[in-house]
Amino acid sequence: MFICIGGDLDGEVVxxxxxxxxxxxxxxxxxQSTYNRQSYLVGENIxxxxxxxxxxxxxxxxxxxxxLAQKHPYLS
Structure with missing residues (x-):
């Protein structure tokens, strides 16, 4: 995915x-924002x-x- 969450680039894919x-x-x-990469494991998907x-x-x-809940409704 590589979606930016929050900050100046919120919602953009980078x-x-x-x-x-x-x-x-x-x-x-x-x-101005700084972004850190984070990975989430859902089932077998990263x-x-x-x-x-x-x-x-x-x-x-x-x-x-x-x-993630949009892709995996059982998470919501």
Missing amino acids: YDREGTYFEASEIDASK YRFWLCAELSYFEITKIANDH
Whole structure:
């Protein structure tokens, strides 16, 4: 997936990033957010997101779970 959650790039899909984090300014100089890569395992599927470092763990987890529940309704 590689969907950005929160911050300046919220909802955008960002591929071609190496490492475990990146700055939104690498994509658009006017953006300020920092993103950390997080993987979620659901059954045998691995889903990857870019999570905004400025959001709380609670907020990020809720949003990521909402995205995953769209693909796997039994999670909601």
